[in-house]
Amino acid sequence: MASKAEKKKKPEKVPEKILILGGTREASILAGELVAAGHDVSTSLAGRTKEPEPIAGKLRIGGFGGAEKLAAFLTREGFTRMIDATHPFAEKISANAIEAAAIANIPLDIRLRKPWRKIPGDQWIEVMSLEEARDILPTGARALLALGSQHINVFASRDDVHFVVRMVDKPEEPLTLPRHDVIMMKPGDVASEKALFASHRLTHIVSRNSGGKGAQAKLAAARELGLPVVMIQRPILDKAE
Ligand code: NAP
Numbered sequence: 001m002a003s004k005a006e007k008k009k010k011p012e013k014v015p016e017k018i019l020i021l022g023g024t025r026e027a028s029i030l031a032g033e034l035v036a037a038g039h040d041v042s043t044s045l046a047g048r049t050k051e052p053e054p055i056a057g058k059l060r061i062g063g064f065g066g067a068e069k070l071a072a073f074l075t076r077e078g079f080t081r082m083i084d085a086t087h088p089f090a091e092k093i094s095a096n097a098i099e100a101a102a103i104a105n106i107p108l109d110i111r112l113r114k115p116w117r118k119i120p121g122d123q124w125i126e127v128m129s130l131e132e133a134r135d136i137l138p139t140g141a142r143a144l145l146a147l148g149s150q151h152i153n154v155f156a157s158r159d160d161v162h163f164v165v166r167m168v169d170k171p172e173e174p175l176t177l178p179r180h181d182v183i184m185m186k187p188g189d190v191a192s193e194k195a196l197f198a199s200h201r202l203t204h205i206v207s208r209n210s211g212g213k214g215a216q217a218k219l220a221a222a223r224e225l226g227l228p229v230v231m232i233q234r235p236i237l238d239k240a241e
Contacts, residue, residue, distance in 0.1 A: 015039050016080045021097055022055070023048070025214050026113060027085035032056040042079075046093070050169050067096040071103035083109045089208055091235050113211035115234055116219060123228040130154040133206050133230045137161050143204040143230075144197065146187070146218055152177065164200045187214065193221035208232040 015038045020027050022043040034041045034057070041057035044064075052059075064070040074082060084097045094110070101108035118124050127133050130151055137143055139160040145152055149171045155163060159178040166183050175182065181200065187193065197205070205222045207215075209231050222229050 017078055019079045019082045021084045021086050021093055024087050028055045030085055067099035070096055070100035074104040081107050085111045088112045088234055115209045115211045121223045124231045125228055126231050128233055133232050141203045142201055143206050144202050146207045190217045190220045193217045197221055197225055205229045209234055
């Protein structure tokens with residue numbers, strides 16, 4: 001007969017073979033937790049960042065070639081679970097993940113960041129697209145574009161606005177913005193964001209509502225300085241809401 005201690009013992013979780021669709025800080029943290037819990041974890045990156053930070057478990061880099069090929073990869077490699085921990089604006093891969101999990105018949109966990117919520121003191125101008133953000137900036141504005149490099153050229157027609165572009169990797173092509181400064185740095189804490197906004201005499205911050213802690217300081221800095229934030233809302237069907 002089982003002893004009292006044995007009866008109390010929680011059932012051990014069976015180790016799983018998990019594919020994390022990553023590319024976010026949260027995905028890397030999750031990989032560490034799942035590896036520590038004894039699972040066989042692989043993280044998949046699209047390959048956009050030149051030097052990704054080390055991630056626990058195995059790493060694969062590059063697109064799969066669509067949902068069917070992702071499904072074939074899952075089956076061939078014997079994955080028992082997939083987790084979508086991609087950026088909330090990475091729409092294509094999230095749609096592919098849903099389709100592939102259905103084809104491969106494995107569970108899919110969706111772990112996207114929750115969007116930021118406006119709090120008292122925030123002056124958000126909420127828009128639905130990059131184009132709307134571009135058009136809403138007033139003449140003479142000095143705007144921080146807190147956006148990925150692939151989204152910057154949308155603003156090129158605004159020769160009446162001075163842009164400050166913050167980047168982590170050097171752009172492969174020169175930016176087509178008529179008037180701009182490029183700063184090569186990661187987002188900092190509230191104090192350093194405030195100092196940056198003041199030194200560039202910014203009047204507006206342009207951001208997508210990505211959520212997460214990493215890039216949140218700019219919102220607090222804008223609130224404290226009374227700067228408006230042109231906030232681009234998420235794609236239509238947001239599963240993290
Ligand atoms: P996307 O538009 O949803 O995906 C475009 C294609 O890139 C996908 O169809 C897929 O190619 C490939 N891909 C995307 N994520 C992948 C992944 N994790 N592993 C393998 N292939 C992937 O994605 P995106 O907006 O370009 O974002 C790419 C990656 O950067 C994502 O992993 C995302 O988490 C990260 N990221 C994105 C943003 C953003 O603003 N969008 C910001 C920070 C980080 P195939 O169809 O060939 O499989």
